[in-house]
Amino acid sequence: MAIVESDEVAKPPAAQPKLVSVLAEFAGPRELMHAAEKIRDSGFTKWDCFTPFPVHGIDDAMGTKRTKLPFIVLCAAICGGTTAIAMQWFCNAYDYPFMISGKPFFSLPSSMPVVFELSVLFSAFATLFGMLGLNGLPQLYNALFKVDNFRRVTDDKFFLGIETTDPKFNVDQTKTLLNSLHPVLIEECWDSGETRAIPSIFFKTLAMLGLLAIVPVVMVAQLRALPSNLPRLHGQWDMDHQPKLKTQKHSELFVDGRGMRLPIANTVAFGELKTDRSFYNGLQGGAASAEITDAMLLRGAVAANGEPVNNGSFPWVTEFPLEVDEQLMARGRERYGIYCAPCHGYEGDGNGLITQRAMELTGNGRGAWVKPVSYHSDPIRMQPVGKLFNTVTNGQGRMPGYASQIPEKDRWAIVLYLKALMKSRDASPDDVPADVKERLSQGP
Amino acid sequence: MAHHHPVKLDAETVGNFNDLGEAPERTALIVGVIAIAASAFLSAFSAVNWQHFLFTYLVNFCYVLTFSLGAFFFIAVQFVIRVGWSVVVRRIMEVVSLGALPCAILFLPLLAVVWSGYTGMWPWNDPKVIAENHLVERRDDWMNPTMFTLRAVFYFLVWVGMTRLIFKKSTRQDVTGDPKITNQMEGWGALCIFLFATTATFAAFDWIVSLDKVWFSTIFGVYFFAGCLVGFSSLTNLIVLILLKTGKLSPSVVTVEHRHNLSKIMFFATCFWGYNAFSQYLLYWYANIPEETGWFLIREKGGWGFLAYVLIFGHFAIPFLGMMSRAVKRNANLMIFWCCYMLVMHWLDLYWQIMPNMSPDFIPFGITEVLVLVGMVAFVFAGVMWQAGGTPLVAIKDPRLDESIAFHDI
Numbered sequence: 039m040a041i042v043e044s045d046e047v048a049k050p051p052a053a054q055p056k057l058v059s060v061l062a063e064f065a066g067p068r069e070l071m072h073a074a075e076k077i078r079d080s081g082f083t084k085w086d087c088f089t090p091f092p093v094h095g096i097d098d099a100m101g102t103k104r105t106k107l108p109f110i111v112l113c114a115a116i117c118g119g120t121t122a123i124a125m126q127w128f129c130n131a132y133d134y135p136f137m138i139s140g141k142p143f144f145s146l147p148s149s150m151p152v153v154f155e156l157s158v159l160f161s162a163f164a165t166l167f168g169m170l171g172l173n174g175l176p177q178l179y180n181a182l183f184k185v186d187n188f189r190r191v192t193d194d195k196f197f198l199g200i201e202t203t204d205p206k207f208n209v210d211q212t213k214t215l216l217n218s219l220h221p222v223l224i225e226e227c228w229d230s231g232e233t234r235a236i237p238s239i240f241f242k243t244l245a246m247l248g249l250l251a252i253v254p255v256v257m258v259a260q261l262r263a264l265p266s267n268l269p270r271l272h273g274q275w276d277m278d279h280q281p282k283l284k285t286q287k288h289s290e291l292f293v294d295g296r297g298m299r300l301p302i303a304n305t306v307a308f309g310e311l312k313t314d315r316s317f318y319n320g321l322q323g324g325a326a327s328a329e330i331t332d333a334m335l336l337r338g339a340v341a342a343n344g345e346p347v348n349n350g351s352f353p354w355v356t357e358f359p360l361e362v363d364e365q366l367m368a369r370g371r372e373r374y375g376i377y378c379a380p381c382h383g384y385e386g387d388g389n390g391l392i393t394q395r396a397m398e399l400t401g402n403g404r405g406a407w408v409k410p411v412s413y414h415s416d417p418i419r420m421q422p423v424g425k426l427f428n429t430v431t432n433g434q435g436r437m438p439g440y441a442s443q444i445p446e447k448d449r450w451a452i453v454l455y456l457k458a459l460m461k462s463r464d465a466s467p468d469d470v471p472a473d474v475k476e477r478l479s480q481g482p
Numbered sequence: 483m484a485h486h487h488p489v490k491l492d493a494e495t496v497g498n499f500n501d502l503g504e505a506p507e508r509t510a511l512i513v514g515v516i517a518i519a520a521s522a523f524l525s526a527f528s529a530v531n532w533q534h535f536l537f538t539y540l541v542n543f544c545y546v547l548t549f550s551l552g553a554f555f556f557i558a559v560q561f562v563i564r565v566g567w568s569v570v571v572r573r574i575m576e577v578v579s580l581g582a583l584p585c586a587i588l589f590l591p592l593l594a595v596v597w598s599g600y601t602g603m604w605p606w607n608d609p610k611v612i613a614e615n616h617l618v619e620r621r622d623d624w625m626n627p628t629m630f631t632l633r634a635v636f637y638f639l640v641w642v643g644m645t646r647l648i649f650k651k652s653t654r655q656d657v658t659g660d661p662k663i664t665n666q667m668e669g670w671g672a673l674c675i676f677l678f679a680t681t682a683t684f685a686a687f688d689w690i691v692s693l694d695k696v697w698f699s700t701i702f703g704v705y706f707f708a709g710c711l712v713g714f715s716s717l718t719n720l721i722v723l724i725l726l727k728t729g730k731l732s733p734s735v736v737t738v739e740h741r742h743n744l745s746k747i748m749f750f751a752t753c754f755w756g757y758n759a760f761s762q763y764l765l766y767w768y769a770n771i772p773e774e775t776g777w778f779l780i781r782e783k784g785g786w787g788f789l790a791y792v793l794i795f796g797h798f799a800i801p802f803l804g805m806m807s808r809a810v811k812r813n814a815n816l817m818i819f820w821c822c823y824m825l826v827m828h829w830l831d832l833y834w835q836i837m838p839n840m841s842p843d844f845i846p847f848g849i850t851e852v853l854v855l856v857g858m859v860a861f862v863f864a865g866v867m868w869q870a871g872g873t874p875l876v877a878i879k880d881p882r883l884d885e886s887i888a889f890h891d892i
Contacts, residue, residue: 094890095890104808108808112806139770147760147763147764147767148764148767148768150760150764151764
């Protein structure tokens with residue numbers, strides 16, 4: 039069998055080993071610290087100490103300057119805070135102003151939490167990346183890793199290394215200097231000279247991945263920009279299409295195609311049997327109100343001929359359909375304070391806090407508001423209690439109904455209190471009971 | 483390591499609290515009592531002045547109390563998390579915390595005010611306010627003279643009891659050097675933190691929050707706590723710096739590293755204060771509920787509004803930037819300035835919290851404030867020095883002393 043000599047030309051040129059640094063090992067931190075002070079004083083600049091744990095005071099011994107990192111972090115924090123303010127101003131006050139409960143679009147107090155968050159976030163990034171940058175990290179290769187003895191630096195050895203690139207470096211002199219510091223041993227660190235370039239496959243893969251990453255972005259952009267008659271893309275099909283019935287939605291399950299079911303004919307749900315028209319609607323019962331449907335009582339109801347329903351002439355009850363006592367009055371006063379006073383004011387003049395604020399905004403051209411009528415105006419004062427009850431139940435004009443929030447009995451209590459309020463502005467001396475009159479005439 | 487040699491300390495070399503001067507506590511006591519009595523006397527002739535005096539009394543009482551409370555909490559933390567570095571300055575904190583006892587005495591006049599039926603201070607003590615205000619009436623079971631007194635007695639039992647206990651144990655160790663005491667204090671410390679959190683929160687509600695009829699703030703306890711930390715850290719740092727300056731403490735025992743750490747705590751306290759003060763404001767701003775915003779409404783107007791800005795910038799922004807740098811924290815002279823500055827700010831903070839309840843329209847600052855402040859500080863100083871007596875300035879036999887002296891801030 040013949041041995042075929044490989045072609046000399048195909049071989050890469052023989053690697054040229056190169057001296058990178060001279061290492062000196064020391065017995066412990068104390069010796070190392072001492073050596074570092076000497077090296078510092080002899081003016082070397084490109085050298086370092088390697089220890090298995092942080093050694094207090096080594097920075098001073100090496101003459102290391104304090105890091106600039108804090109200033110980088112401070113700048114980043116200021117950037118973060120400014121970004122936060124600018125972003126919130128842009129979103130809330132400029133690009134998409136949206137009024138939320140009368141608050142200003144942009145204000146410093148409400149921006150502070152985000153300012154805080156972004157300052158912290160930016161500082162955290164600046165700390166991490168600034169630290170990496172200032173230290174020249176990550177460093178995938180260092181000739182020191184090839185020195186066998188050096189491996190124990192993470193365990194129990196202490197080294198000091200001077201690099202050949204240092205302007206004061208001279209192999210013999212440097213070694214003599216190091217020797218004078220009583221090291222345990224002196225060693226040279228050689229770089230084998232092999233190429234240290236990152237394999238090209240790494241970059242090729244990276245480029246491929248980069249190209250692939252563009253695809254989804256382009257797809258999204260295309261779908262957003264162009265009209266399409268394809269059905270929407272569903273990220274999670276079974277979340278978007280759950281096999282259940284939804285309100286006001288079509289359903290295949292039932293013959294009539296309604297998802298929502300009607301109550302079964304001729305049945306009434308528990309607690310829904312409301313036959314007493316005077317208590318539940320404020321209308322006189324029997325034939326007088328037989329023509330009046332619930333729909334006609336609603337706010338803004340429209341009759342069959344397209345005219346708005348005028349409920350003023352309905353046969354409203356004029357007496358309370360429940361027993362009236364002091365307790366009911368007290369209840370009415372309390373409920374009034376909760377549900378009505380914010381708009382109508384405690385005195386019923388229509389000057390509640392909400393109205394005051396809303397009128398102020400209306401005055402400034404921000405929104406529109408109808409000031410509630412005063413209860414003490416004639417048209418309201420003359421209304422039968424049934425009609426007042428219906429106003430609270432179904433609302434009137436710009437005022438919404440409160441049927442869903444206030445149960446019937448409480449609504450009557452409120453109406454009772456309304457009557458008391460009206461009376462308070464419309465009383466004559468004859469209305470005052472005799473004993474009270476006597477007390478009043480005596481003076482304080 | 484090469485750069486330090488363990489320092490052996492004994493009672494002689496470190497000096498003790500008696501070396502600080504010739505019976506300073508007696509002079510301080512006389513000054514304190516005279517100053518307070520004089521301002522009380524000057525105010526006694528008109529109802530307005532008398533109310534002013536009582537509110538000022540409360541402000542300054544809270545002021546001197548916060549030092550002791552902050553120190554109490556901080557020492558407890560030191561024990562629980564086995565802190566090494568702080569051992570050389572812990573004795574000074576212990577002595578600051580002893581202010582709880584003189585504060586208990588200073589509280590007695592406030593109790594007398596409540597029991598005398600005086601209505602110009604806490605509205606819950608006024609039957610007319612109770613009758614007219616549903617919310618106050620509903621709180622009556624909690625806010626009444628008996629409950630108020632019972633709670634106050636409990637607070638002071640805890641504060642005086644615990645600070646005395648810590649001090650006793652710590653000084654016993656000066657003699658015996660028994661490391662078991664350090665272990666025991668770990669358990670006590672945990673209890674102290676719990677007790678501190680509850681008592682300080684409730685006390686802040688009893689004494690400061692309840693000055694307003696309806697106002698409440700769930701974060702106020704933490705706000706008060708932040709004030710305690712600001713006050714305590716500034717005062718402790720100032721004492722340490724002065725002792726170093728005057729040569730009573732050796733710079734080889736309390737080094738620049740310890741000063742640096744104390745200053746960091748001050749810096750932290752400043753940020754923590756800003757964080758809480760602002761959180762409280764922000765939530766009110768968002769919710770916009772009348773019985774809550776009322777508190778800020780009066781504090782935003784006129785002179786109080788100006789003071790509010792002084793606090794935003796003076797109590798937070800300026801010291802935040804001013805104390806941020808490491809070089810500043812390690813510079814004794816600059817830190818003496820910042821300590822005094824923060825002590826003033828802390829006082830203004832409490833003044834701003836309490837005083838507008840008496841005088842919503844203007845800042846009533848006058849000679850009363852000065853006299854009562856001087857009186858209270860002198861009185862508490864006397865009480866503290868009397869308790870501290872001849873104890874060494876440093877916990878000389880603490881098992882972590884060497885570690886503390888060798889402490890090096892990276």
